[in-house]
Amino acid sequence: MTETVKGSEERKTEKGPKKVFIKTFGCQMNVNDSERIKGILKRLGYEFTDDWKRADLILLNTCTVREKPDRKVLAHIGEYKKVKEINPRAKIGVCGCLAQRMGEELDRRAGGVIDLMFSSYNIHHLPELLEKVERGQKAIEILDEPPEDEWEMFEYPTIRENPYWAFVTIMKGCDKDCTYCVVPQTRGRERSRPIRSILQEIKDLVKDGVKEVHLLGQNVTAWGKDFETPIPFSYLLYKIAEIDGVERIRFTTGYPSDLTDDLIKAIGEIPQIADALHLPFQSGSNRILRLMHRYYTKEEYLEKVEKLREVRPDIALSADVIVGFPGETEKDFEETLDLVEKAKFEQLFSFKYSPRPGTPAAEYPDQVPDEVKTERMHRLLELQKRIMNELSRRYPGRVVYPLFERYADGKLIGRDEHNKWVEVKSDQKHLLGKIVPVRVKEASAYVLYGELV
Ligand code: SAH
Numbered sequence: 001m002t003e004t005v006k007g008s009e010e011r012k013t014e015k016g017p018k019k020v021f022i023k024t025f026g027c028q029m030n031v032n033d034s035e036r037i038k039g040i041l042k043r044l045g046y047e048f049t050d051d052w053k054r055a056d057l058i059l060l061n062t063c064t065v066r067e068k069p070d071r072k073v074l075a076h077i078g079e080y081k082k083v084k085e086i087n088p089r090a091k092i093g094v095c096g097c098l099a100q101r102m103g104e105e106l107d108r109r110a111g112g113v114i115d116l117m118f119s120s121y122n123i124h125h126l127p128e129l130l131e132k133v134e135r136g137q138k139a140i141e142i143l144d145e146p147p148e149d150e151w152e153m154f155e156y157p158t159i160r161e162n163p164y165w166a167f168v169t170i171m172k173g174c175d176k177d178c179t180y181c182v183v184p185q186t187r188g189r190e191r192s193r194p195i196r197s198i199l200q201e202i203k204d205l206v207k208d209g210v211k212e213v214h215l216l217g218q219n220v221t222a223w224g225k226d227f228e229t230p231i232p233f234s235y236l237l238y239k240i241a242e243i244d245g246v247e248r249i250r251f252t253t254g255y256p257s258d259l260t261d262d263l264i265k266a267i268g269e270i271p272q273i274a275d276a277l278h279l280p281f282q283s284g285s286n287r288i289l290r291l292m293h294r295y296y297t298k299e300e301y302l303e304k305v306e307k308l309r310e311v312r313p314d315i316a317l318s319a320d321v322i323v324g325f326p327g328e329t330e331k332d333f334e335e336t337l338d339l340v341e342k343a344k345f346e347q348l349f350s351f352k353y354s355p356r357p358g359t360p361a362a363e364y365p366d367q368v369p370d371e372v373k374t375e376r377m378h379r380l381l382e383l384q385k386r387i388m389n390e391l392s393r394r395y396p397g398r399v400v401y402p403l404f405e406r407y408a409d410g411k412l413i414g415r416d417e418h419n420k421w422v423e424v425k426s427d428q429k430h431l432l433g434k435i436v437p438v439r440v441k442e443a444s445a446y447v448l449y450g451e452l453v
């Protein structure tokens, strides 16, 4: 661990410690990166603020997976740059996937207001980059490839919103080449975090009061494949489950073909693994799956689901799906509806296809008009609503096990083994941070209302 950080003294202004405002866009990986960044900034003597107008440093951790987040980030930079009118010494920093994809072009688009820029590869270079910024220079370090010392960023502890559960990044990057996806460009090739480093972080988290760990990676099911002697992901799960105090384990995201028999067996055998799995399928049409370079068929996907349900009959599945991929016909879309009907997802994240610069699919002919995407999306959401209503009927009367993580307005709130939000009217705040049996009285599509057993 880095004990002292150079320059932290100078960072104190006459008015006290410098304040940083961090805005995070996009996926859970970004959320975890921001938690890591906060850990570094805290060591540097920064305090956190929720009010960007009072910040000495505004940092945007960005996303570029679809066009919408791109636009949101640019709009936010446009707003936040006004901070320099309030506080001429305030600095603006941008990191994450849009920074990685656009580099200095992003600064030009933003009118040259960006002082600091780095990628997800070099978060741990932040102390040196900030020193440069404080000398009045622009510090832009967008690396084409992850540096050798990449894993050093894990020597900084994270600062989390919630004391009872924690994200743990176990791998970075993605080796799949889905033709619509910009992530392999922005996050690089797959790199698995060494097992010792993962287990050590989890042990530290447990000591800190964490009960549930949520393992993260663009493609967690591929963990361990890139080691000199490959290790199956299922082995890591058994090792984590052996750590005293780990009461619940979640992981995202899985790739269908990497959901191997040994992994399904581990899911069946390890009681701490939550009864929920996020397994994106993207399309139900085999023709579209081939065009997407997704290496499975609809039938194989449904077979995996069936195998999972053999070991976990009540598992709550969730998935991502793309509507209106180039060339998607009505018949292809009906295959997607059919898969959704058969797989019965507890939650479905559906996205309209959005062409991404530098990805093959953006150049494909037969781009689907937006009206068609909207109309299909609408039908998909209607179907999913019906399924969620059907599924929620199985909850009333049942006992579920939320980990209570929040108390608000006389209610204890937590997520259960199925990843459902559970709310209980109770003032027993000593139950925060505990997994507690709750009898469900009423179920909506997203929330279960119940009472303590
Ligand atoms: N394996 C990753 C996927 C990252 S992208 C993970 O960790 O979740 C998240 C989701 O965004 C994808 O599963 C896909 O459904 C969607 N997506 C990615 N690129 C897209 C694009 N160009 N247009 C629309 N949706 C896209």
Ligand code: F3S
Pocket (backbone or CB within 6 Å): 174, 175, 176, 177, 178, 181, 182, 183, 184, 218, 219, 255
């Ligand atoms: Fe993107 Fe496909 Fe990887 S969706 S993150 S290229 S598995």
